[in-house]
Amino acid sequence: MKFQLTDEIIEQVELLISGNNDKELKHVLDEFHYADIAEILDELDLEQSIYVIKLLDSETTSDILMELDEDIREKVLQNLSAKEIAEEIEELDTDDAADMIMELPEERQEEVISNIEDEEHKAEIEELLAYDEDTAGGLMAKELVKVYETWTVAGCMRRIRGQAKDVTRVHSIYVVDKQEKLIGRLSLKDLIVAKSDQKIADIAKDNVDFVNVNDDAEDVAKVMSKYDLEAIPVVDDEQTLLGRITIDDIVDVLKEEADKDYQLAAGITQDVEADDSILELTRARLPWLFLGLVGGIGAFIIMYYFEGSLPEEAIILFLFTPLIAAMAGNVGVQSSAIIVQGLANDDVKGSINNRLIKEMLLAALNGVILSVFLFLFVYAWEFDLKLALSISVSLVAVIIIAGLIGTFIPLFLDKRGVDPAIATGPFITTSNDIFGIVIYLMIAKLILGI
Amino acid sequence: MKFQLTDEIIEQVELLISGNNDKELKHVLDEFHYADIAEILDELDLEQSIYVIKLLDSETTSDILMELDEDIREKVLQNLSAKEIAEEIEELDTDDAADMIMELPEERQEEVISNIEDEEHKAEIEELLAYDEDTAGGLMAKELVKVYETWTVAGCMRRIRGQAKDVTRVHSIYVVDKQEKLIGRLSLKDLIVAKSDQKIADIAKDNVDFVNVNDDAEDVAKVMSKYDLEAIPVVDDEQTLLGRITIDDIVDVLKEEADKDYQLAAGITQDVEADDSILELTRARLPWLFLGLVGGIGAFIIMYYFEGSLPEEAIILFLFTPLIAAMAGNVGVQSSAIIVQGLANDDVKGSINNRLIKEMLLAALNGVILSVFLFLFVYAWEFDLKLALSISVSLVAVIIIAGLIGTFIPLFLDKRGVDPAIATGPFITTSNDIFGIVIYLMIAKLILGI
Incomplete structure (x- = not known):
């Protein structure tokens, strides 16, 4: 089950790249999880990594890119055209997409954004880019499942089938009123267990936790780990539902925070790793x-x-x-x-x-x-x-x-x-x-x- | 939204306790999340804490107990009878239940276990107690949603309605064969999106990640954070599905690990806190x-x-x-x-x-x-x-x-x-x-x- 990066795997991949054996290379890499492919690429030359990224579908490569070491990702992106980067970004969730764009040099950001074809995705990414990195807005994604309080369970099920396709993990379903204000939440489980003619307003839980879009990222992490939440909705000052933050982003915040404190205690500023120059x-x-x-x-x-x-x-x-x-x-x-x-x-x-x-x-x-x-x-x-x-x-x-x-x-x-x-x-x-x-x-x- | 522990809240609670004003106290505390009540109890005297624990329903108090500082929890449990502790444990998920029992002095453990009325819950907890704390077995819970590959989507929906009631968060539905061996997984979303007469075997994903029950807890944390998993099933050497580990337990493992490393770097052994003696x-x-x-x-x-x-x-x-x-x-x-x-x-x-x-x-x-x-x-x-x-x-x-x-x-x-x-x-x-x-x-x- 567990993937072990071995010299044999790297040699095999290198051999297939140098022989331009695209079909076999694709076949070999398809066996691996994107996080494992990222580990392989971390060990390859830049040219070889770019070769692999250009070979595979952007559905996979976008995930691989997000898993790469930051400095390697930066170098790979330098070697992709604005259009190619935009294609990767189309495949990413809005939060990852915004993070990737933020890492680009400023003069390329505009160019890449203008190459995104999906207008809705583009608008959402642009919205996220406006928030400070270290706030709830900087962490949240626009992907979520939202229902109106006036819907019935059956109507809701029918409608969220469409929404859920874009959302990797549903966690909670957020209930809003006509003004798009967050008023409650539901789990998929609640929906499955409910009778199909019940009104959403009757089965929704109204004690929904949320954070403000301007809240500090560390505070969001504290709230989520204190209340054991796996996702939390983000609202603006008018309580309008703007997005949601999932636990995996919080795990990253906690890890970064711990790493930073540890490094400061050891007399190391900035976020450096053993492999940095x-x-x-x-x-x-x-x-x-x-x-x-x-x-x-x-x-x-x-x-x-x-x-x-x-x-x-x-x-x-x-x-x-x-x-x-x-x-x-x-x-x-x-x-x-x-x-x-x-x-x-x-x-x-x-x-x-x-x-x-x-x-x-x-x-x-x-x-x-x-x-x-x-x-x-x-x-x-x-x-x-x-x-x-x-x-x-x-x-x-x-x-x-x-x-x-x-x-x-x-x-x-x-x-x-x-x-x-x-x-x-x-x-x-x-x-x-x-x-x-x-x-x-x-x-x-x-x-x-x- | 955010709970702020103030001196006023503590004073109010202390006043209600000293006045034996149970009804009003219950009413006040019902407004708070169990994690917030735990914060309040951390500030009260031991007698006051025990008063609150005995007053509230075990459904709430079991969660409060799990959130208390470890040394306060220990003292509170010393003041509860084996039967009272067993009642708390009935309300907990099996992983938390096993953790709480492990913290008791050895001579009380047996007594508490024998007081658990739900025979299935008791057997599951006893199974978990046999695993080493720092392994996958020590982290996992028995609560999960399991379906057989031969079921149809409609049959599956009907049957998991029952199972899901015991499971706080469904995450994945695990697919097993007749021998209870893990062969795939499904999300609730997959089930909702599928047609009702499809066979589970046809819609299940067969590339399911899992860990062995004897794997090291830190390795489980690494696998889950590398692959961005929110839950992972645990199997034995024969691939039999035994339980599952959820991301919140992993967040705790990561935090403990980071705290330990930080303390060691500062020349502090053992897991101590600023408030220890x-x-x-x-x-x-x-x-x-x-x-x-x-x-x-x-x-x-x-x-x-x-x-x-x-x-x-x-x-x-x-x-x-x-x-x-x-x-x-x-x-x-x-x-x-x-x-x-x-x-x-x-x-x-x-x-x-x-x-x-x-x-x-x-x-x-x-x-x-x-x-x-x-x-x-x-x-x-x-x-x-x-x-x-x-x-x-x-x-x-x-x-x-x-x-x-x-x-x-x-x-x-x-x-x-x-x-x-x-x-x-x-x-x-x-x-x-x-x-x-x-x-x-x-x-x-x-x-x-x-």
């Missing part, structure tokens, strides 16, 4: 590394001035700075990550003060346990009680402060409407490195009395 | 901090021995160790995160060697850019060409090695069948701290000729 990866990684470098230089400058004021025997303090910095960084990342995740899942309620108090207790507990261990090590190493005490006491202080900073910054950013995910990773580790080293050296100086 | 949070965070502490002590020991062999003027080298350690850690996390994410999305193909060469080039590019900057800073600060050179050359070396370690370790773990996500975060930063400091001091010694 070295230049793209550098652009995503270098700024954060640069932040780390500046932080490191800051730490150096601080230590430089402390060093000037310390006696020679205190040099051993400097040998512990990487430990202190690492602990400050680790605690900061832990506490910020748990807050960022809680905010993303809407789990974080209550006041900031309570959070900070809790984190302080947590950090104090962790800090004391770790410090006892560090105290024993330093004392065993140097037989110097004051030194062991000053290093381990500062570790507790550093851990508490690092935990508080890690908790406060994402909460603060979130209140200000900034994505708290940027607070995790290099941002927190760098600032905590510096705070940690300052606190450490100050406390050590105090205890050692130098 | 300080002890639970400590258990999840302390081991990683301890790893960092041990690493820091390792770094101290290394620096201690280097210090013994260095002349006094070389003390300035130690002031740069936090910078070197931070850069090694940041680069390591970046490269491991991108590999871990690529592996999770099945994006990482090709040989390990190619990956390592690419990462080396990438790290070299980043390293050189950053080192030029560091060189200028150190030279401007100390007017010492050799010192500036030795620090910046080692930074390039450290960044390259850190990138290679960050790339290699997750790939290596993945090949060995270990979850590569544990390689990100503290694990990588700690080992890179140590490697980084060793490489740095060695190169500096070499260039400075001391």
Whole structure:
């Protein structure tokens, strides 16, 4: 059952392409799901991919194109004429069609749209192009099944036979009034179970969930996963039914969101993948590394001035700075990550003060346990009680402060409407490195009395 | 439309509970979706929550219970009798029912099961309990709509009216042969569009996707999201239809997986939330901090021995160790995160060697850019060409090695069948701290000729 992309399959396809053996190639590829063909194309040369795309029917190739890696799709589309792209778009649902057009360079968009023959499809795509990508309007498709409240079950069945042909998955049937305002919904099951002379208005459920066309995509994802919805209708401010969003689009939103947060925590901006070019990866990684470098230089400058004021025997303090910095960084990342995740899942309620108090207790507990261990090590190493005490006491202080900073910054950013995910990773580790080293050296100086 | 949990709502509910005003309380809560009621209960005391659960019909409360935070659900269930829990379970779909029973202490499980009155439901739940949580069997539900290939469309419609009542969402209708083996599928739409005297065998699609009951849950999630499936049937080795998995369960698997990876990258084991107790949070965070502490002590020991062999003027080298350690850690996390994410999305193909060469080039590019900057800073600060050179050359070396370690370790773990996500975060930063400091001091010694 399960498709496994093997070198043999790729070799076979390459051989058939180079031999121009179209009939056999078509025969081989017809066996595969479009998502599998996309995987094969991801491994082929650009020319070979274009060969396959031009060979197969646009009904299949439009789906293949949507499954390709974005950069490969871009290159393939560059090699197709506006008319050829328009043919692919005729086969796509309106939401995918609009997404594909959005990826084209602006000067080609108009040309491709003017080549779409189906006027209704064209108008619907143009409507969708007007919405912001990150809103419900940017996610929704125009394909849906709609019935009027005044119809009977039998009349409805007859009529939706026509509509349903254009809709891959029916999910819900939406009930509207004469003004096209959404007033309820039905499932196909309800329709099948109902008697044929019943009025739609009598069997429709009127507690229909919906979202506004301008709602944020992430909020739509939250609503759909909270209420376990597989499709949700989209309306405008007048409650007019405009389109619907299906769960597969939401799965993509959730995945992108999780990927983005994960990358930010690791110090990677922009949406990059392991297979992107070295230049793209550098652009995503270098700024954060640069932040780390500046932080490191800051730490150096601080230590430089402390060093000037310390006696020679205190040099051993400097040998512990990487430990202190690492602990400050680790605690900061832990506490910020748990807050960022809680905010993303809407789990974080209550006041900031309570959070900070809790984190302080947590950090104090962790800090004391770790410090006892560090105290024993330093004392065993140097037989110097004051030194062991000053290093381990500062570790507790550093851990508490690092935990508080890690908790406060994402909460603060979130209140200000900034994505708290940027607070995790290099941002927190760098600032905590510096705070940690300052606190450490100050406390050590105090205890050692130098 | 959208539900907003306000203090007023909670106060109102609390007031009605304390006044034993059952009728009004029921009336108020009936207005809300069960997912919203679960949110309200998450904010109430345990006694208040139990009051509400005992008040409402088990049809609603079973759904509310499934939406509650896991630890609150556990406490509520502790306060219900085996019979009461069995009543909740009668209302749940088999997959949720099995999940709820699995959460009970072992000694209660038997008691609750024996209290389930519906014998068929009981048998199905017992079947599901036998499967491993992380397999297709652990995800699937027994509820589905099944037809035999020999039926006609009209006969089929008549018969599935009965079956469909038990199934919240029909998705696909599965076609089986006389031996109950899965041989095809149909959508309700196909059935509505077909003529009533057609045979099921003639209109069924025979290229039905399915998974084996022992397949890994993560693999099921990958198959369903790759092929954009909203439900997938589950079969045994003989192709007998056993159950089906729906997209909402997969959304949960994907979310849990993403949360787990994110937490591991931040140095948090176990599945904890911001609202968990300080002890639970400590258990999840302390081991990683301890790893960092041990690493820091390792770094101290290394620096201690280097210090013994260095002349006094070389003390300035130690002031740069936090910078070197931070850069090694940041680069390591970046490269491991991108590999871990690529592996999770099945994006990482090709040989390990190619990956390592690419990462080396990438790290070299980043390293050189950053080192030029560091060189200028150190030279401007100390007017010492050799010192500036030795620090910046080692930074390039450290960044390259850190990138290679960050790339290699997750790939290596993945090949060995270990979850590569544990390689990100503290694990990588700690080992890179140590490697980084060793490489740095060695190169500096070499260039400075001391």
